[in-house]
Amino acid sequence: MLDKNRLDQSIWPFVPAKRVMSIQRAKGNYLYTKSGKKILDAAGGCIVSNIGYGVEEVAEAVSQAIKNCTFVMPPWLTEEREVLINELREHWLPPHLSRIHLASGGSEANETAIKMAIQYHAGMGHQERTVILTRDISYHGTTISMAAISGHPDRKRGLEGILDVYPNILTPYPLRCPLGAFHENATEYYLKDLEDRINEIGPNKIAALIAEPLNGSSGGAITPPQDYWQGAQKILKKHGILLIMDEVMTGFGRTGYKFGSELYGIKPDILVAGKGLAGGYAAIAGVFGTEEIAEGISRGGFNVMFHTFAALPQSCAAATCVLQILRRDELVLRSKSIGAKLKKSLTEKFSQHPLVAEIRGEGMLIGVEIVSDRGTLEPFPKEARITEKVIGYGLKEGVFFYPGGTGDIRDIVCLGPAFTLKENEIDEIVNALSVSLDRVLEAQSD
Ligand SMILES: Cc1ncc(COP(=O)(O)O)c(C=O)c1O
Incomplete structure (x- = not known):
């Protein structure tokens, strides 16, 4: 018999852990x-x-939103959603990313970004572009397809039998560059790897590359050479391959810039952000794309399906309040x-x-x-x-x-x-x- 008053390691988490902090x-x-x-x-x-x-202000904003309008289906507008969209457009997103889709977490948002990339190409008449390129050291989430896409062997354990294998490129890792640590030709080395991989697969088959600007925990903030991303974006553009930047961890100021892609001076076609959007006060993430992506998807007559709990009014209110505090306090x-x-x-x-x-x-x-x-x-x-x-x-x-x-x-x-x-x-x-x-x-x- 379980002692009802004792929530111990035998009942939480699902698989008992050595140490559970309470x-x-x-x-x-x-x-x-x-x-x-x-x-x-x-x-x-x-x-x-x-x-x-x-922070009391955020708790207040969430409470107000729940009292005002607890739930409507995600594609509809509420005041809370509208205010968040304006906050994002006016103060946070790079101007070329004017289209916004909201999700409830990073894995979901990355899935949506990939679906958008495939639908965009299909809508533009390129149904053959279905390959998603990923990186050997990476993390994009824990759903079946995100676990497959991620270069994170520890988080695939026991699932290998059902996970598709995605083609990957090398994550620029200056410390462990095969040419030598912090080698002056590291950028060229890693760009050649990207170009070679694209040619091996066939450029016309590839829909997008998904990558973090600098690694999250998978590689512990592995930071590419400063000029890597500009070079990579040129190569991708030349081949008509979209760049999906997974900024779930790096977004909304984490790197000292609004987004990691700003730090490297590049313009992703689709940017995904999550964690910092509401700073832990709500489960909300965003997929931000260009007008061209939205146009391609609608040209194909496709829809971008929602998740039920994406963009709850209370999540939107929490996110707006957190973003405003980040701005007010110059965080x-x-x-x-x-x-x-x-x-x-x-x-x-x-x-x-x-x-x-x-x-x-x-x-x-x-x-x-x-x-x-x-x-x-x-x-x-x-x-x-x-x-x-x-x-x-x-x-x-x-x-x-x-x-x-x-x-x-x-x-x-x-x-x-x-x-x-x-x-x-x-x-x-x-x-x-x-x-x-x-x-x-x-x-x-x-
Ligand atoms: C870069 C990156 N992408 C995606 C995810 C997955 O996000 P979530 O856990 O909200 O599904 C994470 C989570 O750590 C992440 O760091």
Whole structure:
């Protein structure tokens, strides 16, 4: 018999986990556990929180929206939806992305973006363009097709039998570039890989490339050479292949720019964003496309189907309120400035650390790659579960880091705190990581 008053690891989550944190409440940048511990959230949940937790104004806006109009079918307009669309168009989206579709999460939104790309080509008379190119290190979601498209072996385990295999290109990874670490010809090397892959498949068969501008947790903020994306976009354009930028993690200021594609000076045909859109206050994501994409789809007489809970009035109200707070408090700029300080402090402390191969990222998306040998970049064996240990030690020190990496690319500690992070909280983060890495080092030399 289950004790009804005891929600323990045998009943939550679905598959029992080693450690289940029980969080009683969250405020600002901190989580408070049921057992009375205060934890600085250096991960922003799972790189979601941007304005911090427990902001009254957002709670108020959500409550108002529920009272005003709880639900209408997603294609209809409500005041809450209209205000959000105007907020997005006037203040956030690049002008060429004027078409908006709303979804309830990142996986759903990426699926929709891919459907749109295929429907666009079909509507323009190119039914043969059905191939979606993806990248070897990537994460685009957890539905069956997004798990298949993602270059994230750990999240495909046990499903391999039903997952289609998508053609992929190399994710530019300057630290581990086959020509040598941070090689001056890295851009050319990775662009040649893109061009070769396109030619191998046949350019006229490819509908789109889906990619994150810089990696989320799959590769722990792997950052491409600055000129990579402009070169890649030229190649894609030349072959009539659409660029879908998955900015579910990087969107809405995470990188210190409104979008990661702005950071690299490129114009995606379809941009997908999620997490930061409502900063954790609601389940909402967006697919943003050009007029041309919408025109192609409607020329084919196709429809873009909705998900029932996409764009609930209360989700729209939460998103609008979060976006307005980001603007009012200039938090995108702050993501850039406080992110630079956080990265500088991490670099000062760890750039010579025997276990640290690289500290990378932009704004408030930072990855620290851990290796067993800095010289050879040899990772720890998978069974050593180093990331898990570092996260565990961090929690003991009162700071939560997010686990990153997958498959052969492993042991990356991700940081993605809210943009409201305070300067003194940077010290807390650096100290906790220092203690955690030293524990790993001690265990290694035992
Ligand atoms: C880049 C990226 N795309 C897609 C997703 C999937 O989003 P969701 O978990 O909301 O379905 C994530 C989630 O972490 C992500 O980081």
